[in-house]
Amino acid sequence: MATTDPFEQAIADAFRDDVPPSLERRVRAQFPSRRLQVAVGLLGFVLMNHAAGNLLFPEWIADAIHGHYDGHLYREAGVAVFGVGVLMLLAAFRHRLLDAAAAVGVPVGLGFGAIGVWEANRSLFGATVHLSEAAAAIAVLVLWWKSRYAPRRRHEERT
Amino acid sequence: MPTQPDLAGVYQQHLPSIWRYVRARVPDHADAEDAASEVFARAARGWHRYDPSKGTVGAWLAGIAHHVVADWWRQRHVEEPVAEPPTTSADSTAFDDIAGRVDAAVIRRHLHILTDRERDALALRYGAGLTSAEVGDVLGISDAGARMLLHRAVEKLRGVIRHGDD
Secondary structure (H helix, E strand, O other): OOOOOHHHHHHHHHOOOOOOHHHHHHHHOOOOOHHHHHHHHHHHHHHHHHHHHHHHOHHHHHHHOOOOOOHHHHHHHHHHHHHHHHHHHHHHHOHHHHHHHHHHHHHHHHHHHHHHHHHOOOOHHHHHHHHHHHHHHHHHHHHHHHHHHHHHHHHHHHO | OOOOOOHHHHHHHHHHHHHHHHHHHOOOHHHHHHHHHHHHHHHHHOHHHOOHHHOOHHHHHHHHHHHHHHHHHHHOOOOOOOOOOOOOOHHHHHOOOOOOOOOHHHHHHHHHHOOHHHHHHHHHHHHOOOOHHHHHHHHOOOHHHHHHHHHHHHHHHHHHHHHOOO
16 A cells, blocks of 8 residues: 555555465465356357267267267267266356366367367268367366466466 | 456455455464455355445455454454553664654564554555545444544554653
8 A cells, every 4th residue: 555654654564464375275266267167168068969969869970970880888978978068067157166177077078179080081060069079178278277377376476 | 337346356356455454363374364265255155245336345355354353353252462562662763763664573563552443443454455434434433433543553553663661
Protein backbone atom coordinates (compact mmCIF):
# COMPACT_ATOMS: atom_id res chain seq x y z
CA MET A 1 0.00 0.00 0.00
CA ALA A 2 1.20 3.53 -0.79
CA THR A 3 1.97 5.84 2.11
CA THR A 4 4.17 8.90 2.49
CA ASP A 5 4.72 8.44 6.23
CA PRO A 6 7.95 6.44 6.74
CA PHE A 7 6.60 5.10 10.01
CA GLU A 8 3.48 3.73 8.29
CA GLN A 9 5.72 2.32 5.56
CA ALA A 10 7.64 0.50 8.29
CA ILE A 11 4.35 -0.89 9.61
CA ALA A 12 3.49 -2.14 6.11
CA ASP A 13 6.96 -3.70 5.90
CA ALA A 14 6.40 -5.35 9.28
CA PHE A 15 3.40 -7.20 7.85
CA ARG A 16 5.25 -8.29 4.71
CA ASP A 17 5.55 -12.07 4.52
CA ASP A 18 6.00 -14.29 1.47
CA VAL A 19 3.38 -16.91 0.73
CA PRO A 20 4.75 -20.39 1.48
CA PRO A 21 4.76 -22.56 -1.69
CA SER A 22 2.93 -25.31 0.23
CA LEU A 23 0.05 -22.91 0.94
CA GLU A 24 -0.02 -21.76 -2.67
CA ARG A 25 -0.37 -25.39 -3.80
CA ARG A 26 -3.19 -26.03 -1.32
CA VAL A 27 -5.12 -22.96 -2.34
CA ARG A 28 -4.55 -23.51 -6.06
CA ALA A 29 -6.15 -26.94 -5.75
CA GLN A 30 -9.34 -25.21 -4.54
CA PHE A 31 -9.56 -22.90 -7.57
CA PRO A 32 -9.67 -24.92 -10.79
CA SER A 33 -9.02 -23.37 -14.18
CA ARG A 34 -12.28 -22.92 -16.06
CA ARG A 35 -10.53 -23.69 -19.36
CA LEU A 36 -9.19 -26.95 -17.91
CA GLN A 37 -12.70 -27.96 -16.87
CA VAL A 38 -13.99 -27.21 -20.37
CA ALA A 39 -11.17 -29.24 -21.98
CA VAL A 40 -11.83 -32.17 -19.65
CA GLY A 41 -15.54 -31.96 -20.47
CA LEU A 42 -14.77 -31.97 -24.21
CA LEU A 43 -12.53 -35.00 -23.83
CA GLY A 44 -15.32 -36.72 -21.91
CA PHE A 45 -17.79 -35.86 -24.65
CA VAL A 46 -15.69 -37.30 -27.51
CA LEU A 47 -14.88 -40.41 -25.44
CA MET A 48 -18.60 -40.96 -24.79
CA ASN A 49 -19.25 -40.67 -28.54
CA HIS A 50 -16.51 -43.20 -29.15
CA ALA A 51 -18.00 -45.55 -26.55
CA ALA A 52 -21.48 -45.18 -28.05
CA GLY A 53 -20.07 -46.12 -31.46
CA ASN A 54 -18.39 -49.23 -30.05
CA LEU A 55 -21.52 -50.32 -28.19
CA LEU A 56 -24.14 -49.53 -30.84
CA PHE A 57 -22.42 -49.94 -34.21
CA PRO A 58 -19.53 -52.40 -33.77
CA GLU A 59 -20.06 -54.13 -37.11
CA TRP A 60 -20.15 -50.87 -39.02
CA ILE A 61 -16.89 -49.76 -37.36
CA ALA A 62 -15.17 -53.07 -38.16
CA ASP A 63 -16.32 -52.77 -41.77
CA ALA A 64 -15.23 -49.12 -42.04
CA ILE A 65 -11.67 -49.84 -40.92
CA HIS A 66 -11.53 -53.14 -42.84
CA GLY A 67 -10.84 -54.89 -39.56
CA HIS A 68 -11.83 -58.13 -37.89
CA TYR A 69 -15.24 -58.02 -36.17
CA ASP A 70 -15.37 -59.28 -32.59
CA GLY A 71 -18.59 -58.14 -30.90
CA HIS A 72 -17.43 -59.16 -27.43
CA LEU A 73 -14.22 -57.17 -27.73
CA TYR A 74 -15.99 -54.12 -29.14
CA ARG A 75 -18.57 -54.11 -26.32
CA GLU A 76 -15.95 -54.51 -23.59
CA ALA A 77 -13.82 -51.74 -25.09
CA GLY A 78 -16.95 -49.60 -25.36
CA VAL A 79 -17.76 -50.09 -21.68
CA ALA A 80 -14.19 -49.22 -20.68
CA VAL A 81 -14.14 -46.06 -22.81
CA PHE A 82 -17.59 -45.16 -21.46
CA GLY A 83 -16.19 -45.39 -17.91
CA VAL A 84 -13.29 -43.08 -18.75
CA GLY A 85 -15.71 -40.67 -20.42
CA VAL A 86 -17.93 -40.60 -17.31
CA LEU A 87 -14.89 -39.77 -15.16
CA MET A 88 -14.01 -36.90 -17.53
CA LEU A 89 -17.53 -35.48 -17.44
CA LEU A 90 -17.70 -35.73 -13.65
CA ALA A 91 -14.32 -33.99 -13.36
CA ALA A 92 -15.61 -31.13 -15.48
CA PHE A 93 -18.01 -30.35 -12.61
CA ARG A 94 -16.12 -31.73 -9.61
CA HIS A 95 -12.70 -30.12 -9.58
CA ARG A 96 -11.38 -32.55 -6.95
CA LEU A 97 -11.42 -35.17 -9.73
CA LEU A 98 -9.34 -33.09 -12.15
CA ASP A 99 -6.01 -34.68 -11.23
CA ALA A 100 -7.43 -38.19 -11.63
CA ALA A 101 -9.12 -37.18 -14.89
CA ALA A 102 -5.85 -35.82 -16.28
CA ALA A 103 -3.92 -38.92 -15.16
CA VAL A 104 -6.43 -41.27 -16.85
CA GLY A 105 -7.76 -39.22 -19.75
CA VAL A 106 -4.50 -37.91 -21.19
CA PRO A 107 -2.84 -41.32 -21.85
CA VAL A 108 -6.11 -42.74 -23.18
CA GLY A 109 -6.66 -39.75 -25.47
CA LEU A 110 -3.07 -39.81 -26.76
CA GLY A 111 -3.26 -43.57 -27.31
CA PHE A 112 -6.42 -43.16 -29.38
CA GLY A 113 -4.65 -40.36 -31.28
CA ALA A 114 -1.93 -42.82 -32.32
CA ILE A 115 -4.62 -45.24 -33.51
CA GLY A 116 -6.22 -42.32 -35.37
CA VAL A 117 -3.01 -41.80 -37.36
CA TRP A 118 -3.06 -45.48 -38.30
CA GLU A 119 -6.75 -45.21 -39.30
CA ALA A 120 -6.30 -42.09 -41.40
CA ASN A 121 -6.16 -43.94 -44.74
CA ARG A 122 -8.83 -46.48 -43.72
CA SER A 123 -11.69 -44.51 -42.18
CA LEU A 124 -11.88 -40.75 -42.23
CA PHE A 125 -14.64 -40.82 -39.61
CA GLY A 126 -12.64 -43.05 -37.25
CA ALA A 127 -9.49 -40.96 -37.71
CA THR A 128 -11.43 -37.78 -36.99
CA VAL A 129 -12.89 -39.20 -33.77
CA HIS A 130 -9.50 -40.47 -32.58
CA LEU A 131 -7.59 -37.32 -33.50
CA SER A 132 -10.18 -35.15 -31.77
CA GLU A 133 -9.64 -37.30 -28.66
CA ALA A 134 -5.90 -36.70 -28.96
CA ALA A 135 -6.39 -32.95 -29.43
CA ALA A 136 -8.62 -32.77 -26.35
CA ALA A 137 -6.10 -34.86 -24.38
CA ILE A 138 -3.27 -32.49 -25.36
CA ALA A 139 -5.39 -29.51 -24.30
CA VAL A 140 -6.10 -31.19 -20.94
CA LEU A 141 -2.40 -31.96 -20.45
CA VAL A 142 -1.26 -28.40 -21.25
CA LEU A 143 -3.98 -26.70 -19.17
CA TRP A 144 -3.52 -29.07 -16.24
CA TRP A 145 0.24 -28.43 -16.32
CA LYS A 146 -0.29 -24.67 -16.45
CA SER A 147 -2.85 -24.67 -13.65
CA ARG A 148 -0.55 -26.72 -11.46
CA TYR A 149 2.86 -25.21 -12.11
CA ALA A 150 2.61 -21.85 -13.90
CA PRO A 151 1.23 -19.83 -10.94
CA ARG A 152 3.94 -21.19 -8.65
CA ARG A 153 6.61 -20.28 -11.14
CA ARG A 154 5.22 -16.73 -11.32
CA HIS A 155 5.14 -16.56 -7.53
CA GLU A 156 8.73 -17.76 -7.29
CA GLU A 157 9.81 -15.14 -9.83
CA ARG A 158 8.12 -12.44 -7.74
CA THR A 159 9.82 -13.56 -4.55
CA MET B 1 -22.36 -2.84 -13.25
CA PRO B 2 -19.27 -4.65 -11.88
CA THR B 3 -18.80 -8.14 -13.28
CA GLN B 4 -17.98 -11.29 -11.34
CA PRO B 5 -14.20 -11.85 -11.62
CA ASP B 6 -12.79 -15.20 -12.72
CA LEU B 7 -12.67 -17.55 -9.76
CA ALA B 8 -9.34 -19.05 -10.81
CA GLY B 9 -7.66 -15.64 -10.99
CA VAL B 10 -8.85 -14.59 -7.55
CA TYR B 11 -6.46 -16.57 -5.41
CA GLN B 12 -3.40 -15.57 -7.46
CA GLN B 13 -4.19 -11.91 -6.94
CA HIS B 14 -5.30 -12.01 -3.31
CA LEU B 15 -3.40 -14.84 -1.65
CA PRO B 16 -0.41 -12.65 -0.67
CA SER B 17 -2.54 -10.02 1.09
CA ILE B 18 -4.76 -12.59 2.82
CA TRP B 19 -1.68 -14.52 3.89
CA ARG B 20 -0.09 -11.35 5.36
CA TYR B 21 -3.27 -10.64 7.32
CA VAL B 22 -3.69 -14.20 8.61
CA ARG B 23 0.01 -14.55 9.43
CA ALA B 24 -0.15 -11.32 11.44
CA ARG B 25 -3.11 -12.62 13.44
CA VAL B 26 -2.27 -16.31 13.94
CA PRO B 27 1.02 -16.82 15.80
CA ASP B 28 1.75 -20.39 14.69
CA HIS B 29 3.02 -20.72 11.11
CA ALA B 30 1.37 -24.09 10.40
CA ASP B 31 -1.93 -22.94 11.90
CA ALA B 32 -1.72 -19.75 9.84
CA GLU B 33 -1.34 -21.87 6.68
CA ASP B 34 -4.39 -23.91 7.66
CA ALA B 35 -6.37 -20.76 8.35
CA ALA B 36 -5.38 -19.08 5.07
CA SER B 37 -6.27 -22.24 3.17
CA GLU B 38 -9.62 -22.32 4.98
CA VAL B 39 -10.28 -18.73 3.88
CA PHE B 40 -10.08 -19.75 0.23
CA ALA B 41 -12.01 -22.98 0.81
CA ARG B 42 -14.86 -20.91 2.27
CA ALA B 43 -14.49 -18.41 -0.58
CA ALA B 44 -14.78 -21.21 -3.16
CA ARG B 45 -17.92 -22.53 -1.43
CA GLY B 46 -19.50 -19.10 -1.12
CA TRP B 47 -18.37 -17.67 -4.45
CA HIS B 48 -21.95 -17.53 -5.76
CA ARG B 49 -22.82 -15.23 -2.85
CA TYR B 50 -20.15 -12.65 -3.66
CA ASP B 51 -21.74 -9.48 -5.03
CA PRO B 52 -19.22 -7.20 -6.84
CA SER B 53 -21.54 -4.21 -6.38
CA LYS B 54 -21.12 -4.45 -2.61
CA GLY B 55 -17.34 -4.22 -2.51
CA THR B 56 -14.05 -5.50 -3.84
CA VAL B 57 -13.05 -9.16 -3.83
CA GLY B 58 -10.15 -8.24 -1.55
CA ALA B 59 -12.48 -6.80 1.09
CA TRP B 60 -14.82 -9.78 0.77
CA LEU B 61 -11.94 -12.21 1.26
CA ALA B 62 -10.58 -10.16 4.17
CA GLY B 63 -14.02 -10.38 5.79
CA ILE B 64 -13.89 -14.18 5.49
CA ALA B 65 -10.33 -14.16 6.83
CA HIS B 66 -11.44 -12.06 9.81
CA HIS B 67 -14.06 -14.71 10.69
CA VAL B 68 -11.65 -17.60 10.18
CA VAL B 69 -9.10 -15.96 12.49
CA ALA B 70 -11.80 -15.24 15.08
CA ASP B 71 -12.88 -18.91 14.89
CA TRP B 72 -9.27 -19.97 15.33
CA TRP B 73 -8.90 -17.97 18.55
CA ARG B 74 -12.35 -19.04 19.79
CA GLN B 75 -11.50 -22.73 19.33
CA ARG B 76 -8.52 -22.23 21.59
CA HIS B 77 -10.66 -20.47 24.21
CA VAL B 78 -8.09 -17.73 24.61
CA GLU B 79 -7.83 -14.08 23.78
CA GLU B 80 -4.87 -12.57 22.04
CA PRO B 81 -2.43 -11.37 24.66
CA VAL B 82 -1.99 -7.65 25.18
CA ALA B 83 1.21 -6.72 26.92
CA GLU B 84 2.28 -3.63 28.76
CA PRO B 85 4.67 -1.39 26.86
CA PRO B 86 8.25 -2.72 27.00
CA THR B 87 10.17 -1.69 30.07
CA THR B 88 13.49 -1.28 28.29
CA SER B 89 14.29 1.66 26.10
CA ALA B 90 16.55 -0.36 23.85
CA ASP B 91 14.43 0.40 20.79
CA SER B 92 14.16 4.10 21.44
CA THR B 93 17.34 4.67 19.48
CA ALA B 94 15.82 2.77 16.56
CA PHE B 95 13.52 5.71 15.87
CA ASP B 96 14.90 8.42 13.68
CA ASP B 97 13.10 11.54 14.97
CA ILE B 98 14.05 13.69 12.01
CA ALA B 99 13.10 11.35 9.20
CA GLY B 100 10.52 9.36 11.18
CA ARG B 101 12.14 6.13 9.97
CA VAL B 102 12.02 2.94 11.97
CA ASP B 103 12.97 -0.64 11.27
CA ALA B 104 10.14 -3.07 10.45
CA ALA B 105 11.57 -5.58 12.93
CA VAL B 106 11.16 -3.01 15.71
CA ILE B 107 7.51 -2.57 14.74
CA ARG B 108 6.96 -6.33 14.87
CA ARG B 109 8.48 -6.51 18.34
CA HIS B 110 6.04 -3.87 19.59
CA LEU B 111 2.79 -5.03 17.97
CA HIS B 112 1.87 -6.92 21.14
CA ILE B 113 1.32 -3.67 23.04
CA LEU B 114 -1.77 -3.01 20.92
CA THR B 115 -5.22 -4.29 21.77
CA ASP B 116 -6.65 -7.16 19.75
CA ARG B 117 -8.87 -4.75 17.84
CA GLU B 118 -6.04 -2.35 17.08
CA ARG B 119 -3.83 -5.20 15.82
CA ASP B 120 -6.71 -6.47 13.71
CA ALA B 121 -7.23 -3.04 12.19
CA LEU B 122 -3.53 -2.62 11.42
CA ALA B 123 -3.30 -6.11 9.89
CA LEU B 124 -6.32 -5.38 7.69
CA ARG B 125 -4.96 -2.00 6.62
CA TYR B 126 -1.26 -2.72 6.20
CA GLY B 127 -1.31 -6.51 5.76
CA ALA B 128 -4.40 -7.05 3.62
CA GLY B 129 -4.09 -3.60 2.05
CA LEU B 130 -7.70 -2.54 2.67
CA THR B 131 -8.86 1.06 2.70
CA SER B 132 -10.01 2.47 6.03
CA ALA B 133 -13.64 2.23 4.83
CA GLU B 134 -13.12 -1.47 4.06
CA VAL B 135 -11.45 -1.99 7.43
CA GLY B 136 -14.56 -0.42 8.98
CA ASP B 137 -16.82 -2.78 7.02
CA VAL B 138 -14.89 -5.84 8.19
CA LEU B 139 -14.84 -4.69 11.81
CA GLY B 140 -18.44 -3.50 11.76
CA ILE B 141 -17.64 0.15 12.43
CA SER B 142 -17.89 3.36 10.41
CA ASP B 143 -15.17 4.67 8.12
CA ALA B 144 -14.49 7.47 10.63
CA GLY B 145 -14.33 4.92 13.44
CA ALA B 146 -11.86 2.83 11.50
CA ARG B 147 -9.72 5.87 10.74
CA MET B 148 -9.68 6.76 14.42
CA LEU B 149 -8.83 3.21 15.44
CA LEU B 150 -5.98 3.04 12.92
CA HIS B 151 -4.68 6.46 13.91
CA ARG B 152 -4.76 5.51 17.60
CA ALA B 153 -2.90 2.25 16.91
CA VAL B 154 -0.24 3.94 14.76
CA GLU B 155 0.29 6.73 17.30
CA LYS B 156 0.46 4.28 20.19
CA LEU B 157 3.17 2.32 18.36
CA ARG B 158 4.99 5.50 17.35
CA GLY B 159 4.91 6.80 20.91
CA VAL B 160 6.17 3.59 22.49
CA ILE B 161 8.96 3.13 19.97
CA ARG B 162 9.98 6.78 20.09
CA HIS B 163 9.99 7.15 23.85
CA GLY B 164 10.65 3.64 25.12
CA ASP B 165 9.83 3.66 28.83
CA ASP B 166 9.96 7.43 29.16
